[in-house]
């Protein structure tokens with residue numbers, strides 16, 4: 001008898017993810033995610049996991065946007081694929097987030113869909129968490145001023161994750177949208193951060209910050225966000241918004257003065273800040289720093305840029321974490337999405353059975369009359 005795997009799919013809708021976070025606590029979730037980033041990336045090898053650069057459809061009609069797939073194959077075990085949409089007009093046109101996504105997990109024994117999960121909040125969480133890791137590894141240990149350029153959805157989890165790795169005293173922030181600037185304080189109120197928020201210009205941010213997060217929806221070809229300005233000799237930048245060919249945030253002059261660490265080099269050279277650099281100007285991937293922190297500690301005294309384009313391993317890690325919480329807390333739904341006929345070679349089995357049943361009913365009713 002062959003071993004029969006499960007046939008149901010665990011579904012974590014957005015309200016399930018929210019319920020998990022409410023029960024576990026938002027700080028605990030962020031801390032757990034950050035520690036899983038360290039652990040799982042430390043163990044990552046290309047032999048154990050195949051992670052191709054993402055691909056997708058990019059368009060300008062009816063609105064500018066893209067839908068991409070981000071696959072990961074944990075050899076011999078499972079496949080995680082995130083489908084993610086970037087539609088910078090969403091907040092204004094539909095009152096939707098700019099980033100919409102969902103994440104899928106498949107069993108490679110049978111191809112069965114094991115789990116589906118909302119990806120909107122998990123994407124923000126994992127993008128924050130990996131910046132938290134990069135900041136801990138690359139920023140100066142006495143850093144206290146965080147600059148934010150772009151104060152949208154991602155900025156909330158950037159501040160949160162970085163606050164778990166750095167003692168933030170002051171946050172200098174800037175966004176081109178007035179309303180977004182005005183609402184930042186209320187959006188991060190639940191985090192109870194003990195720091196001062198000051199609205200600032202981009203040049204004030206670049207000159208006075210120890211750590212900066214750029215997370216803007218700047219248009220393709222419109223970057224960088226600023227020209228090379230005077231900056232602290234140990235400035236660390238988490239460059240989050242450059243994730244599309246031709247879309248960049250950080251000036252090439254500053255990149256050239258910095259140690260540039262991509263999340264995933266093959267992708268960063270196509271869509272990250274690394275587009276602006278030659279191969280010789282690009283440093284090792286973040287996984288190298290996680291595996292050998294002492295070797296790269298010198299970066300903390302230098303200008304550095306974490307070129308975050310979004311790595312499928314981060315989605316795999318956040319999905320693992322959410323599934324483990326869901327199982328422990330008994331949250332989520334189990335649905336029978338796929339069809340498993342008794343006769344595996346008869347996709348019409350259901351129809352044959354239905355027809356047989358109704359003809360039986362007709363013949364029975366005929367017999368009565």
Ligand SMILES: NC(=O)c1ccc[n+]([C@@H]2O[C@H](COP(=O)([O-])OP(=O)(O)OC[C@H]3O[C@@H](n4cnc5c(N)ncnc54)[C@H](O)[C@@H]3O)[C@@H](O)[C@H]2O)c1
Pocket residue numbers: 086088091098099123127149150151152153154155174175176177180215216217218219225239240241242243308309310311
């Ligand atoms: N690296 C990753 O893994 C990752 C993950 C998610 C999102 N992103 C990227 O991060 C960026 C932000 O995403 P989001 O979900 O916060 O979007 P969002 O729409 O919520 O916020 C983007 C903000 O950028 C502001 N902005 C646009 N141009 C600007 C400029 N020139 N200067 C200052 N502010 C400007 C907008 O007003 C908006 O408030 C996007 O480019 C997105 O693709 C990256």
